[in-house]
Every structure is written in C-alpha cells, then in structure tokens.
Amino acid sequence: MVASDRKYTKDHEWVLAEGESATVGVTEYAAHELGDVVFLELPEVGTVVAQGEAVGTIETVKSVEDLFSPVGGEVIAVNEAVLDAPETVNQDPLEAGWLFKVRIEDRSEMDELLSADDYDALIGG
C-alpha cells in the first residue's frame, strides 16, 4: 500500500501538497522499474509549467523518460542534491529523492490526480 499522505499520477509520480505548493517526485514503483538512475534534467526555478507538460527527464543507463508536472504553476524549488547524486532517487524516492516544487496555480487540478488507492490499483498492489 503506497503512502497515503500524497496523490499520484499515471506517469508514476507522487505529489505532496504543502500549503500553496506541491512537491513532486517519482514513486518507489517507478524507481524500481527504472533501475539505477544516472542523470536528471529538472526545470529551472521560475519556469511556469502547465499540468501534464513534460518539464524534465530522468535517465538510466539505457533509457530516458520524461518527467511531467502534475499541476500547473511556477517552479519554486528544485532538488540540487539529487542532481549531484542521482542514486538518491533509487535509495529514497519519497523523501530525500524529491525532485521539484510547484506553486499551485489552480487547486482544482489536484483533485484530478489519483488517490493512493487508485494508484495502488494501477500498479496492481
């Protein structure tokens, strides 16, 4: 059963609402399926992103996957530590492996995301 304190997307990202902003990362399932993460491209602080827009990439030795923003708004923080140590995403995808924070423009977009139960069902948990 996945962490119930947050919401999820069908692209295997988790979204943790904290006041005005949402913190985004990839799920344990994603980290496990991807394998060793070797490189990340994250959006720049200040960029305005839309819900569902591809804003970065996550790379393993043999693959590149897009990262999407689950909500629209301004990127207010990016996890620099994970850029220097991408293996953090594999070691601790839910806490130290957070990727970026977005100031939520339209709160109703959060309602469109998957609940923990929905995501659990998606990954056959």
Added chain:
Amino acid sequence: MPYTPHTAEDIREMLDVLGLETVDDLFRSLPAAVRPPAGLDLPPSLSEEEVWRVMSNLAALNAGQDELVSFLGGGVYDAAIPAAVDAVVSRSEFLTAYTPYQPEVSQGTLQVIYEWQTFVTRLTGLPVANASMYDGSTALVEGVRMALGRTGRDAVVLPAALNPRHRRVLETNLASEGVTILTAPAAAAGTTDPAALRALLDGRVGAVVIQNPNHLGLIEPVDALAAAARDAGALVVASVNPVSLSLLKTPAEYGAAVATGEAQPFGVPCGWGGPLLGFLSCSDELKRLIPGRVVGRTVDHDGREGYVLTLQTREQHIRREKATSNICSNQGLNMARGTVYLALLGAEGLRELGEANRVRCEALRAILRGIAGVELPFDGPVFNEFVVRLPRPAREFRAFAREQGLLAGIPLDGFAGCGPGDLLVAVTERRTADEIERYGSALRDFLEP
C-alpha cells in the same frame, strides 16, 4: 563458392532437418513481383587471383602521392604513416571486431577509444572527447549543433575563409534545421576581421566558427575573434588541423566550447578522401550534448578497472526522434590508426612533426619569394599551407608541374576573393629539400617567357 563452407551434403542435411526439398522453399514469403526473373546481371564469380589482377590493374592506372611529389592540402595531407600503425590495425582483433556493446569481450577496442579520447583532449585542451566522427566536415556540423542547442539560438557565423567543402556540408545540414548562416568577411590580410565579426553578432547568433589555420593557410586572430563571440553570448566552435596543435594555441586557450577537425594526417591514408577521421572535443559543461560514441572508465564487479560505452542515452538508438544527432558509429579502425600513430609520436615526436612542417613550408616560401612575378599575397603567419599568386593561371602551372611529376597545389579561383593566379600550397614532413627545390625550378621554367 567463395567464403561459405557449405558442401552439397551440408545443404542436404540442413534441408532435411527443416523438412524442405530445396533452398528455394525458404523464400516462399517473397512475392513473384519482387523477384528478378533472371537473377543478377553481374559477371560470374572470379578467383582471388583474377580479382587481384583486375583491381591491381585499375590501381596501376592511377598516379598518387607515392609516385608524384605532392603539395596538395586543403584539409587532407600527404603525411607519413609508420609501418607499425598498419601492423596493429591489420590484426583481426581490431579489424573485425564489432562495436563494443558487450564490454567484457571488447576491452581492447574500448581502451583504444579511451586512449584516443585522451589524446584529443590533450591536443585540444578541452576535457571531453568522443570516439571520433566520419570526417572534419561532419564533426563541424555536430559542433555547431551543440553550440546552438546549448544557447537555444538559431544563427551561426562562418568565416569567409572556411574550408569550402566544410561550408557545403554545413549548408546542407543546417538548412534543414532552420539555421541562418552568416559570413564574417576577411580583412585584406586574409584572416577574419574581428570588427566585422562583432558587427554581425546579435542575440540570434549562438555559434561562431573559427577555422585555424584557415583555408588560405593563415593563422587567425583567435583571441580577438573568441572575445567577440563571448561578448555576444555566442559559443566558439573551432575547426583545426590537429597537426598544427603541435605548436599552435589550443581551442581551450582561446575559450572555444567545442573543437573539431580532420585527423587524417595522424596515420590515415588520403585514400581519395575517405574513410577519414573526424574528431570532436568539448567543455565539461557540454558533455551531455556530445554526439556519437563515448567510452568511460569504471570498475567491474570484482573491482578491476575496465571500460564501457557510456552516456548512451544521448544516442539515437535510445532517444530516437528526440535525438539531436543520428550518428550511430565512429570511425573505429581509423581512430585506432590515429591512436597508435600518436602513441608512436609521443610529446617529442609531436613537437618535431610541427617543426618539420614549419621548416619545409618556410623553405618553399623563401624560394617562391625569390621568383620574379610570383607573390605571396598574404603576409601573416602560416603553419604548413599558404597561398602563392602567379602572374599566369594557376591551373596552367598545375598542368605544367604535373608533367614533371609534381602535384603543385589547389587552384583557389573564386574562393574568398582569390583570382585565377592563386594556388593553395601545402608542405608536409614528407617533402625533402630536393623536392622543394624542384617546385621552385618548375615554377621558374613555367614562367620563362
């Protein structure tokens, strides 16, 4: 039937296992419409001896730089190749090995690539190099792509005295990508005018190409040109003759972001222009944009040092339509030639190579300056190539000299303000004092009234 081991018995046994009557049964899925009714209309197979005769007769109809004395350059040069280079690359282990996708059985190839990368970084001063490119022209295209990709801009400035073949390849490639090509004019001295370059640089220009030495053989004012680029937020992409890097300022020293060039003189035969050996190196900042193959050092599960292809996610077989380049290979064996050549040269040999080119070049220039009616139109310093201006058409002298067994140079008529009397002359370490004298005599004879 050459090269296949199958006897009639082998074929019969194999067809029996398959439960088939004839080999034709295997091609059932080919519809009649696509089959050539009479097979291939090509001559029947020849024995090795017969093929050897045909090909050696064809070779004998040519006259190359082993029998003629060559002063031809323009990007590819008559360089000496040590016998040890051929010995190493003719080994099946290097010749017939595939791309090192299974690193555990390819450490030979991988380490040679890593050594090549290291040589290129030391020659150019830029810290990251790839496993080579098809040739200098396509390497330059990739360099420009990297610079434009990094800056997000869509215009590039090329010097007027850029190798015209490289220019044509750039035009073909960049036109499809919506890139605007601007040209920085040359000053009267034949080198790129830094003030004229500045005037061209606006917020749209993301890349400035510096060719050093340029196609007229002249050493460019690289610091001034690079400063102009830097001030405008454009990246410098250098195109250099790597032999000149024995002596000349490195691309890193003038702040280039990418260094490219044609490394054919490092152990690769001219071969009528191919296969060649492009090289590319870049700043650390750009390393994830570098095209082509890259080898990295790592450790195996038992802690042994080893080498692997790395940063593979840049490549087209993974990025597919998001790839920034479609290059799928390197020049493998030619890169191995280059590596062995440089290993045989060493630091002292490289310095000597540079000096050997310089002295022979200046010796010919001194002789030519002494011939009435002949001019060296550009005063600036050169490495091993320069322009000579004749009072009669250069093409005529070329033909005249050819009769005497000399390949006199490349006519420059129409290039960067040059006229019909202008000839591009290269002098490499292979030229002897006698041959250089002969050039002078041939020119005197040609000009005699």
Added chain:
Amino acid sequence: MSHERQGATPARWGADLQTSLFAKGRAGRRATTMPAWRGDDVDTALPAGALRAAPADLPSLSELEVLRHYTLLSNLNHHIERGLYPLGSCTMKYNPRLNEKVAALSGFASLHPEQDEADLQGLLCALKLLQDALCEITGFAACSLQPAAGAHGEYLGMQVIRARHLDRGESGRTEVLIPDSAHGTNPASVVLTGMKPRTLKSGPDGRLDLDALRAAVGPQTAGIMITNPNTLGLFESDIVEVARIVHAAGGLLYMDGANLNAILGKAKPALMGFDVVHLNLHKTFSTPHGGGGPGAGPICVTEELARFLPAPVIREDGGVYRLDACAGECRPSVHAYLGNTGVCLRALTYILRLGGDGLTRVSERAVLNANYLRKRLEGLLTVEHADGTLHEFIATGADWKERFGVRTLDVAKRMLDYGIHAPTIYFPLIVDEAIMIEPTETESKETLDRFVEVVAAIRAEAERDPDLLRSAPHTTPVSRLDEAAAARRPDLSWLGPCNCG
C-alpha cells in the same frame, strides 16, 4: 584461445588487462622520428600569441613498447577470426583478407582527393563499376557513394526525398511514416532533415498493418521508411500494395537496406516499389567493422531522383572517366569528399569475387543457416514469428525469465563464457526480452551445432543455478562493469601527467 572452442565448455580467457598508455612511458623514449631537414636554414618562428602555452603532454614510448601495448590490448577482444558473432541485423560475415590487400594498393590509398581526373582513371572506373553493380543488385538507376555510414545514408535519402517534394512545390509533405519496429536511427534521421516521424504500429503478425497505413497517409505524407526484410527478420509480403498506397497518396518509399543479406538476387528493392534504398557495405558487402567503423552507406535511387544526389557525379564517355561537378545545380553535400572510398573498394572486390551467381548463393546460404539454427533451437528458445524466417530470427527470453528468473541480458553474458559473442539483445523494442540471431552464410554447420549445444548448456545452468547466469561472465578478462557509475560520474579521459615512470 587461437582455435575455435570445441564442445560446450566455458574456458578461461588467457589475457591480461593493460594499464593505460598514458601511465606508461618515460621522457626521452622515442618511436617515430622525423626525417632531418637537409636544406638551407630558414626562420620558422611564429608570433608568441599564436602558440600554445605548453606542449601537449603525451606519453613517450619506444616502438616495441607501443606494439606490445596494442598487441596485448588486442588479445582482450572477441573478433570474427576468433569465433561466432551471431548479432542480428549486423551481418557479421567473414571479412575477406583480399579486400584489405586491394584497399592498401598504393594506386588507391595514396590518391589525394584534389587530384585531376587524369590521375584517377582506374579509381573512377572502379567506383563506377561499384555504383553500377549496386544499381543492378537493387534495381535502381543511380547511386551515390557519399554517405559514410548507414545512418548517414538514411540522412541523405531523406534529404533527397525532401528535395524532390520541394522541387514540385509540395512543401507540406513533412511527415514520414516509420514502423514501431524500426531502428532508432530512422526517426532521428527524419528529424534532422526537418521532417516529422510518425509511428505506425505493426500488425499482430509482425508486419506492416495495411489498414493503419491507409489511415495514416495523406497530403502531409513525405514518405515511409521501411526495413525489408523487417527488423523481426520477416519479409513484408504486401510491400507492392504498401508502395501503391504510399505512391497514390503522393509519398515516396525509402528502404533501410540493413537486411539485404537475405535477398541478394532473390528480390530487388526497385521491384518492390521503393524509390530510395541505403546499403550497408560493412554488413552485406563484407567490409570490416573495425571496432565500430569505418563503414559506408551508399544510396541507390530511381531515375527521377538522380538529379538530387550529391556532386560530383562520375561519368564515362568512350572509356574516359570524369567528375561532373553539376555546376549551377543545387546538390546536397554530406561529406567533405565522395565518401569512404577505401570501404567502397573493399566492397567492389567482394562483389567481383562473388559475382552475380555467388551473391545469390550468399543469401540462399544465409537464409538456410538461419532457418537451420532456428529449427535446432526449438524447445530451447521461443522464437517469435518463426514462419517466414529469412536471414535472422528473434527469440524472446520472456519464458526463461518466468521459469528460471534469468533475463536475456544474463543469458547473453553467459554466452561470452563459451567463446561466442552474444546475439543482439533488446532490439527491436516491440519484442519482450528480445534476442535477435543472425548467423550469416560464412558459418559452418558445425559452428551452428555448437551454438545449439551452448544454448542447451546455458539453459540447463539456468534451471540448476540461475545465479551463475546473473553473475556471468566469469571467464572473460573483466566481469560485468558498473555502467551506472560510468554514467553518473563520467571518467572519459586519463588525467594524470605522462612520463613519470
């Protein structure tokens, strides 16, 4: 290690790793020296501002030290003259030594590309012979030898197609259809020419889906890029209908000729309805892979498209050859000169040696070998789309994964212990745990039988002791390498100072 391994037993590879060249050497050691200058003294000084601050720090070794270094490195490589390389789609056939002898002839190797035609008559005749032969083999009218690799040929081919549409005022034709089984260079080549790739899903039988194709073509269609036989090793039997559909919509057909080894003398791309094909001389035509190159990717085109090929064009008139610069015409240029001439000469040598009859036998035996191997592997490996196998076939490791918990990667690594290079793995993307096997025609029945024994042995190991595969290879000079570390913290060149020894 110098003879082909007998029987299915792994054996230790007897070769030592070497320190980097840059850690060897001593200041003062020399190998190559320059000929002394025996002419008059001249001033060679250059302005200080033009010079590099410090000489390049390169290792200094004697000639013997250099030769030992590279000889010992060579011992760490698998290569064709050591053993089997059943890499699907790579056509790792024997690289005839005759090719090397011919390419090394001074009359070819020492030619400078700026020489006059009069000095090149033998070369131009040879290149024209090659062009004509490639046209006969493919059924086309004109050929360019300029592309230096297969992907380079794709790029030029796409430029030709685009040029033709622009020439007819049809600039809206910007979409190129590409099957989902295609090699990654296909969409990349399309994008670089400013066009847009559009994926076509393959049908359940692994071939093109005609309904999907009909739905996808329209006035926006520039063309379609097809590999035939396709990357699953199957012939696109409906190709004539495919061509009709695409042509009717105003598009052109491009053939990726990577798999030509299956159909030499048996089928011609022009008869299939293609307009352009690229050939891989380093696959079908036996030129050596050289550890990753140089190859050559010439293209052949219809008469209509000939005028969009690069200049110069080789012309023959009464036995005299010349280079037509096509002055005044706007021709593309993808290489500084006319391509990888040395590679072309090797391919010509091969074609002359084999002749028309021999080339046809090449495909017959390549296809026979692949089918025989596929049949003998029944029960050991699950082959996808076995019906219609030509020169290569694809197995899926999915059932081994389920039964034994070993992936295709593990099987491939264990094969290395048996002296066989692993087949192509994880391509094409549409087959799960793919293993693509192409033996080529130059392998004997005994070699193929041994391969089957090796697969059987590995399967038994997978059942008995799957960890043996998961931690393989065990006998090679290095074991599995940490690729994640190599990508996270790239170490791409030797950083220490030279000649400290």
